Amino acid sequence: MSKVVTFGEIMLRLSTERHLRFSQAKFFAASYGGGEFNVAVSLANYGVPSEFITRLPNNEIGACALKEMRKFNVESKNIIYGGNRLGIYFLETGAGTRGSNVVYDRSNSSMATIKKGEIDWQSVLKDATWFHWSGITPAISESAAEECLQALKVAHELGITISSDLNYRSKLWQYGKSPSEVMPELLKYSNIILGDIDTAFFMLGHDKVNPNYQDQNSLPALYTKLFNECPNLKTIATTLRYSVSASHQRIGGVLYDGQNLYTADVKDVTPVVDRVGSGDAFMGGLIYGLLNLPNDKQRALNFAVAACCLKHTISGDYNLVSVKEVENMIDGDATGKVSR
């Protein structure tokens, strides 16, 4: 059976409830999450063996993150321990015309202070079939970027499928390098990329082109530029997100495999319970779809879009839904009937 390994940072997430502003909160809901871990949880829920690699502090807060991984059935045996703190992010959940706000407090975390070579990637990846990373890891510190590169080289040598979520975060990339100095070398190992065209162009050092996703005929040419620069690339997908308000999103998707362009209908998602992690839910759905439906890319894309939609209804960073729930939605039951 396939095993998917993801690599990145898991943080303590401290969020206000009921749309309170930070200054109104006497309590923070405490949960744990991070882009690549969220993908691993999605896959575990779909029954795909998944493992998360990170660096945790050897304290009680790190132990809580570890318990969370175990609870959601994500393998944690190859995690390494060191550094002083678990990264934190504060989340104020918006509503309507007021957007959510994230305050990062992740500098100097155990993951950011990882030292190159601390992880034995040959051992970690020896029985994996898929490796997933995202643009967040090379954004948090130079050593994390270096370790990411080590992982990619080993995965590539071992012939493991590599997926990459571009995940650009403007509040990161504070250590003195820009994405275009770091990302091209990393992305060239990718077999699958998730991201919008302009983010990819930006990370590869090109000018943005402001693509029109409604004009599907125009897209293959743009995606082809990415294929040209990423020699291992087989599939590129983009989440289409139209933000009507913080409480109303419209979600669709596009996938290009070098030959055909697949699109999924845009769906209304309202209300939004929690949109953080919905991109990771798309990624988790896409990996599941490509693993299980290699010959039906349309349904793989549909699966990713439906998974992403469902995530918006779930509190916390990760998508706690089953394959059956996603499939019900693909097959038309998005009307939220009571099951009884």
Added chain:
Amino acid sequence: MSKVVTFGEIMLRLSTERHLRFSQAKFFAASYGGGEFNVAVSLANYGVPSEFITRLPNNEIGACALKEMRKFNVESKNIIYGGNRLGIYFLETGAGTRGSNVVYDRSNSSMATIKKGEIDWQSVLKDATWFHWSGITPAISESAAEECLQALKVAHELGITISSDLNYRSKLWQYGKSPSEVMPELLKYSNIILGDIDTAFFMLGHDKVNPNYQDQNSLPALYTKLFNECPNLKTIATTLRYSVSASHQRIGGVLYDGQNLYTADVKDVTPVVDRVGSGDAFMGGLIYGLLNLPNDKQRALNFAVAACCLKHTISGDYNLVSVKEVENMIDGDATGKVSR
């Protein structure tokens, strides 16, 4: 003054808050409810004397259910005690594209293990003017179905108005009989039935016809089939529910009295705070309307529809609204202004 007696099961309801999935919940909100009890609460709120008949366990959880009845002014003096447990249902409240989920844990409850003849219906019904039951009671156990039949026979003899909510639940009916083996005998005592046409056809053993409720001309013929099989039937009503999403319902209603067809405009209900029990709210409104406005069936139907709409805004199983609040809505004030 009229007194309405309802008969059925009251359960402990354990629900997650804020749309949490079961696996995220550290707390369950504890309340009490069940179709026929919910109808009794509606009526008590409207000032109609109402009484609930059930079988409760002689333990602290049963005592909590009893206190809830008292709190909402539903007479409980004829409740019988026995059996080992109060039935339970778990509720995970959905949002948007994710529907709510009910997990029943009501087997072997005190009500399901009622023994035929335990209730002295002559005594219970002697000063009642209306008896209400629903298709849930005969679905939980054979003895409950038998006791239901006893009640109906006595009520019929005493000339009491009998209303029936078809209330089909696919997760029940586990004791070896199908609805069509049990329901026809029970329904023949009904003076008022609430349910959609296909559910009625199914319970009476007929093929479904997929009625088109938009085509009002087609409905009398279909309803007439029910009148033909239920010799005491005077009124049949159907709640029209269009589920846009778990957070957005559209509610209307149809009523046929053998001569005229009445329809109520479909209203948007969004957001949905809690839709469980909204059918019971319709039933409670309908009984109130037919009792108090026997000559204005249109307004009786409107009252039922407005009551149903309002219920969606209220947490818990029952409809905590006053006659004045329902009437304000019928009379056009559905805009949710602040009263101050």
Added chain:
Amino acid sequence: MSKVVTFGEIMLRLSTERHLRFSQAKFFAASYGGGEFNVAVSLANYGVPSEFITRLPNNEIGACALKEMRKFNVESKNIIYGGNRLGIYFLETGAGTRGSNVVYDRSNSSMATIKKGEIDWQSVLKDATWFHWSGITPAISESAAEECLQALKVAHELGITISSDLNYRSKLWQYGKSPSEVMPELLKYSNIILGDIDTAFFMLGHDKVNPNYQDQNSLPALYTKLFNECPNLKTIATTLRYSVSASHQRIGGVLYDGQNLYTADVKDVTPVVDRVGSGDAFMGGLIYGLLNLPNDKQRALNFAVAACCLKHTISGDYNLVSVKEVENMIDGDATGKVSR
């Protein structure tokens, strides 16, 4: 720098959470608010020095209100102490078709029992540039109305700008006088009035005219009547509020300065987290706009409308937003994106 002084009552607000009805609540959220105080908080958030004048009881509940003022940086040094109780209001927050309900318990509060002359307005207002009051204060008691008049006379003498929010509350005005007996004398000192035309006509003793705010050409003539009766009036603004449901409001605004009529586009606000205080948020935004953009009344109005919209997303009486957040919304970003 400008300093704005507001005068009125601050109350303990006891509200149910998650749309619970009063009878379902085991807890009340405790906060503090009141129209004129809410305006002061808005301004403090915008960086405008603001001070609140009221009368508080010398007990622990009054001390809580004082701490709230300090927390939100509203000057409290001229508050007077006396009387027996802080006024209270209970709030049941509606949803969808069910409106919110306010139960006032503010009779005999420390503010309502203020004695004429207790406040030394010459001292209080000596370094103020703006004085704000609303129609609530003269509605709570005769002595409060009298003290309000004292304040207005002193403010007028000192050449301070005076703004008035008409704020009609039908549940108040219980002390034997009607608005038209009290308000005309008070309003004649106003330089800025916020309110709709019919409320103004009613308070000035005229018949209502049911103005059509869509027909902008018709408005100047109506506003002119108010200019004629309020000799100091320079600006009058009206919040346009269309209530689709308790969870969906549509908000716009009109401003007339005696020469030009300015209008702001109507915006959809959904969901509504808390609409109490949204009028005060409009007022706070308008004062900020008129103070900081005296020559750009269109943007001042836009600021007020955007501030009002944002308030609907925030729990509690007051608008906890920054100038930057309001300006982002004016400049087009109302789509609620995550900032990270």
Added chain:
Amino acid sequence: MSKVVTFGEIMLRLSTERHLRFSQAKFFAASYGGGEFNVAVSLANYGVPSEFITRLPNNEIGACALKEMRKFNVESKNIIYGGNRLGIYFLETGAGTRGSNVVYDRSNSSMATIKKGEIDWQSVLKDATWFHWSGITPAISESAAEECLQALKVAHELGITISSDLNYRSKLWQYGKSPSEVMPELLKYSNIILGDIDTAFFMLGHDKVNPNYQDQNSLPALYTKLFNECPNLKTIATTLRYSVSASHQRIGGVLYDGQNLYTADVKDVTPVVDRVGSGDAFMGGLIYGLLNLPNDKQRALNFAVAACCLKHTISGDYNLVSVKEVENMIDGDATGKVSR
């Protein structure tokens, strides 16, 4: 079967949780209580029919109080409606060396503004066997004191047993009369009085004597003075309370019937979950004991003391314990074992 009628005020109780100070509370727990109502709840829990007479406002907060009475099976059919507000008290629960603090906000409540003659006592008391009142009612307003006197005269005429809890509250008695001007006339109808000797002396206009409850021989002479001034007095009981800290109380009791002095051992009560209402729990236990064990005054006193001790472990104003639980404690099981 005996029916006990109690008369007094029920208030909304707003308390901080987990020993928070008022200034730390974002929520108040909302419950309902008052001395005489608390006695009625105790009795209902013991299976004694009990009825509460008060005056409630005709608003949603009054309706909540009514629902609470129903929940706990206290008859409410003779309650009258009028006035503007339910009285409120705020409670900050202390711990250890910090005592609890009560802030009353009960002036001008519906009960305080009762008008003499509003209650038809002949009708109310016609099937009662016991009438209970306390010194709180005559302390809240002159008209409440007058109505109390009416009740006592009628109860006396009808030969109903009358019990009185002296319940002196120094923060009340604000309407211009002192206890010694009002209480003697009321107390002369009492058959049973609960209170300590000095409170009784004070209310009857005598100097305090600082009785030594350890010196039991000295007590009959002191109690006899009360018998001399209260011609109908048959029994007087005193709760002995030694306060080690807010979290540790020591509780005993004394009862004198004109002939014999009964004493109950002092018991340690720690921790204290909530001591408000523990005096009412003593009173409720005493009435139950005297009603059911008229010939075993020692056990009646023991019942009162044990009931009082148990109350300290229960949140809220009233004592939610069964006869069996009190008897288990009297019979020696105060060790708090788990029942399973």
Added chain:
Amino acid sequence: MSKVVTFGEIMLRLSTERHLRFSQAKFFAASYGGGEFNVAVSLANYGVPSEFITRLPNNEIGACALKEMRKFNVESKNIIYGGNRLGIYFLETGAGTRGSNVVYDRSNSSMATIKKGEIDWQSVLKDATWFHWSGITPAISESAAEECLQALKVAHELGITISSDLNYRSKLWQYGKSPSEVMPELLKYSNIILGDIDTAFFMLGHDKVNPNYQDQNSLPALYTKLFNECPNLKTIATTLRYSVSASHQRIGGVLYDGQNLYTADVKDVTPVVDRVGSGDAFMGGLIYGLLNLPNDKQRALNFAVAACCLKHTISGDYNLVSVKEVENMIDGDATGKVSR
């Protein structure tokens, strides 16, 4: 490394918070526990590989229990699925003189309806070194008792150490057999028994002897009777529990190995946060001690007693403490200093 397998039922635990009575609770804290599972969690916390065997329903509530096992690192791979429901118990946590109360609702649970032979014990136990069960499993149903016997036979054949906690629950044993009909056959496989002498005598069909644990000289003779009837018995231990109140326990222990009697000093435990599961904490500590300190039975006993004491400070069924925390307490640091 040693692996301990435990076998029994895990239940959903629904408990009131803050000492509320059932009738006051609007929420139940939801956790999961059961005697033998609690032992497995203790061991996992101590770093001992542990596995739990049970039968779970194939529904969302069973899935929650499974997630809990994973979170606390208890192996769950050999759990079987079937039946309809997870057993439930309701817990009302007492305080002071009021004991806690457990209401069981575990009849017909998936575990109680296990069918003999459903578990392949040869496979389950093949790499185990220790098997633990308790007297609760044979108390819930005849088939559970039979499956327990199967397990014991296989464990015995495989030479695995067997520990038994007598765990008598008077509210169980409802299926028609008494302990003395069932337990002797099961206990004869035991190598270690935890329980008091009279419970053992009762389960083995003997009269109780009311042993005096203070008189240590008298104990070996009594324990020897148990050694005589349980041919494989090597060690028997008893938890000494003196219940001062629900909030104050005094805990000690005795251990007899056929030759020497070991005793541990009685320690004061106050306040009690949660005493449910403290016996399981003793058992978990004892297994850890006997596994790791086979030649220091005194310290093994001390470990068990300290673990039991610490459990009383922790909410929920299981003992979330580390070896280091238990050892700190054994070594004298029970003074609760802040670690910082």
Added chain:
Amino acid sequence: MSKVVTFGEIMLRLSTERHLRFSQAKFFAASYGGGEFNVAVSLANYGVPSEFITRLPNNEIGACALKEMRKFNVESKNIIYGGNRLGIYFLETGAGTRGSNVVYDRSNSSMATIKKGEIDWQSVLKDATWFHWSGITPAISESAAEECLQALKVAHELGITISSDLNYRSKLWQYGKSPSEVMPELLKYSNIILGDIDTAFFMLGHDKVNPNYQDQNSLPALYTKLFNECPNLKTIATTLRYSVSASHQRIGGVLYDGQNLYTADVKDVTPVVDRVGSGDAFMGGLIYGLLNLPNDKQRALNFAVAACCLKHTISGDYNLVSVKEVENMIDGDATGKVSR
């Protein structure tokens, strides 16, 4: 009037509720505190003007800390802004035999990264009469120690009274210097020191002497050594703390002024609601006492001890009590009676 300036770090405090372990918490209570800020709050509550100097990040979390200062009336106008994060500490509150646990996450905080000279101490201290600091500030970073020294030099030049709390935290002092390298230079400016003798000896580079605080005759000689090394020292006080358990502390105090030794009786404090900050409460009480009762050192010490005791009953870092409450306790009312 005196103004006290305190200097140090304020942190976000994230604590579990109801004695939960970190791994059980789904919520953290969020408050703000730090030794020197806590002292400032104590003083503000006593009516002493107090000001806090620190360095805050320019983000929403820093803004929350600022609002907390304002709420509790601590002047914040001289706070400087810079750096990236507010320091955090996690608190797991113990009970009984389990101590509380603090996990610091304060490295690289805005305060730790303060740059020498950022604060204009001449301006800050120009109207102060008292300056307070503690051993925590020089423990967090070298630059913080340097800035502390700057403050002390300026305060000393200006003739301001300087108080120092030794506050040794073994988990701090991570930047490469030991207390004995840093503290002697700082302590030499102190006029008042709070700390135990051995901590002082350790910080000054001497061997510990394990003083016997019961043997009062032995203490002056030991304190005199400190007077000898701290040329400006006038008063040294020690909090006596005997920890019976996490829930039961015994608190006393000693004060030496170079001539006389004052001692305060040891008081039992149980239960302990929250003991974090109780040393700061002692310090705050001592400053108040020395400021207001310069000639009654016994009462000043008593005030400090009583303040410390009361703090244990209050959640959060700081002591929310009034002078009157402390004085009531000094004057003998520690029995926790209800005030009503």
